[in-house]
Each structure stands twice: as C-alpha cells, then as structure tokens.
Amino acid sequence: MNFSDETIVVQNKVEIVNCLPEIGKQAVVNEIIAGLKDSPKHISPKYFYDETGSRLFEEITKLDEYYPTRTEKAILSSLWDKLALEFDALNIVELGSGDASKIRLLIEQIPKYLLPQITYIPIDISIDALEWAAQELTLEFPEMDIQGFAADFLFDLSMIPKEKKRLFCFLGSTIGNFNPDEARRFLQMLGQEMQSGDFLLLGMDMVKNVDLIEKAYNDAQGVTDQFNKNILHVVNRLVGADFRHEYFDHLAFYNRNKNRIEMHLRARKEMVVHLKATGETIRLNSGETIHTENSHKFTPNDIAKFGQWAGLQTKAVFNDRKGYFSLAYYEKGN
Ligand SMILES: C[S@@+](CC[C@H](N)C(=O)[O-])C[C@H]1O[C@@H](n2cnc3c(N)ncnc32)[C@H](O)[C@@H]1O
Structure with missing residues (x-):
C-alpha cells in the first residue's frame, strides 16, 4: 500500500489516481494492531x-487445483451478448481488478467500434497490479480509455465517475472474503453508489464438494x-x-x-x-x-439475498455446467 503521495500516473489513454493517502497510514496501523491484539x-x-502478494495471487489463479478462475473465465468468455447492454457510452468499473485478465475476456467480445465510447475503471488496493494491468490492456485495446483508482473499496466508492451508465464487475468471488456483516455493508454502499440503469456482475464461488x-x-x-x-x-x-x-x-x-x-x-x-x-x-x-x-462459498439463496441488500433486481444468473461458479447479474431500477 502506497501512502506516500497522491501519485497520478498518466500515459496517453491511461490515468491512475492513488486515493490511499485519504485513508491515512495511522488508520491502517491501528486496524492491523487491533487485529493482532484481538482474541x-x-x-x-x-x-x-503488495507487489509480491499480487504476483503470487496471479500464480495461484493458474494452478491446476484452483478451479474458480478457469471456471469463471469460461463463463465470461461468451457473456457479452447475454448481458444485452444497450448504450451510447459506458463505464466498466471493476472492483478488485487484480491482473485484469478476466475483464480482458469480456472486452474482447465488444465490437471494436464501441471501444472509444468505453472507459475501463479498475479499482484495487494494489497500485502495482493497477499499473501492470493498465499497461497490458492499453496495448491490447488502444482505443479504450483507462482510469484506475488505487483505493480501499471497503472505505469509499464515491470517487467512481458517474457521468455514463456503468457496468460494475466484482469478480473472483472476492465478496466471499467478507464476513456476512461486511458483505451487507459493502453491498449497501455499492447499491447506494449505483444509479438507475447501472448493472452489477458479481462472481460467486458456490458450495460444492x-x-x-x-x-x-x-x-x-x-x-x-x-x-x-x-x-x-x-x-x-x-x-x-x-x-x-x-x-x-x-x-x-x-x-x-x-x-x-x-x-x-x-x-x-x-x-x-x-x-x-x-x-x-x-x-x-x-x-x-x-x-x-x-x-x-454460496448458494442460490445468497444470490437473491445479496440483490436485496444492495437494492438491486436480479436479471440473470450465469453458471458453468457443473454449477461450480455463478455470475449473478443485477440491475438498479428506478
Ligand atoms: C481475490 S483477488 C481477485 C482478483 C481478480 N478480480 C480475479 O478475479 O482474479 C482480490 C483482489 O481485490 C483486491 N483487494 C482486496 N481487498 C481490497 C480492498 N479492500 N480494496 C480494494 N481492492 C482490494 C486485491 O488487491 C486483489 O487484486
């Protein structure tokens, strides 16, 4: 976590803003020490x-034993048309974007002529992961703008630009890392941040063997x-x-x-x-x-419950054939 400055990294179509100094290093120190003193x-x-942790997580996602990533990627790789997004301009906001290897699969399916109207907005606590991902994505999709934020999504989401319709993506079953109270608070905050006509694609690893x-x-x-x-x-x-x-x-x-x-x-x-x-x-x-x-790990009841917590309607649920992983697709109504 880089608290030292509000670095804004800008290259041609890429901008990365560091919001971490707003949390303040002291708050982080206090949180860690309180956890170590707890029982x-x-x-x-x-x-x-950190840089090493983000690299190691990327390695984990490629392991034979780690079924969630390849299962979710297989669902994502033919999903764009099923999302039936009608838009003149769209922001794709990815929370906990990591190496962005999943969003790439979705963006690949978007007709090229639409890419100049899209801004990809990755948000991650790891500024290193944001920088690597932005560098790779901008080479692959030079027509698309990228505006990243190094931020803690449990702390604040208000920096997310609001001027276009937004597809929020929260993949990798990162929601599973929250305890039920945190999940409820986070989904309430996200639901309040979303505007009518915004969508959420939520990756959930399901209960299984x-x-x-x-x-x-x-x-x-x-x-x-x-x-x-x-x-x-x-x-x-x-x-x-x-x-x-x-x-x-x-x-x-x-x-x-x-x-x-x-x-x-x-x-x-x-x-x-x-x-x-x-x-x-x-x-x-x-x-x-x-x-x-x-x-x-989640059940279909959790998919419905999460929609209720966020104040969103469930539009569809996309699964792999074995039902290992679900991508729940929600919409914010009026
Ligand atoms: C389980 S990994 C998933 C990465 C990627 N979405 C995927 O599906 O492979 C969680 C990601 O969320 C980021 N992350 C974890 N906690 C965060 C927080 N509180 N705020 C912002 N990003 C966070 C991590 O840096 C990491 O990239």
Missing part, C-alpha cells in the same frame, strides 16, 4: 496484496502457503513488526458450519513480536493461529 488474532486479507475446495487452497506447489505467509512481510513493513514467516505454518480448511474456507497462520513455537509503530509487543503461544482469510 483470536486476525489480519484483514486486503493486506495480502469439500475435497475439491480444500485442494484449491492447499496446492501441491505451496504457492498458497507463500501467499498466506507474505501477509507477515506486509504487516512488518506497515507497522514495523518483526514477524518471521518461517515460524508459521499455512493452514486452510473448510468450515462446514459457515460454508467457508478459512486460512490461518499457525505459530510453530511461542514467540514475542515487536511492533515499532507503537513500541508494543504481541505474544503468541505455540500452536496459536492468526486468521488471515475467509473464502465463503
């Missing part, structure tokens, strides 16, 4: 995504293990802590009561961690865990 300890998954799900978060090459432990490096940088990743094990298991994968870091031994930001120390017992991520 059980936790760190928000948004802190996975537990073995398949657990394998996706425990890959044989250990990339998810590295991704999970990388959060400690991010925390070390942000709060001046001295966590040693080699003193932790990666733990990912399915919680059947809550329909979610939980990722934790389990301490291999008792330790004391120093936090330079406040001069405090954090004590961990051997075997104690830090909860780093949830990845909720």
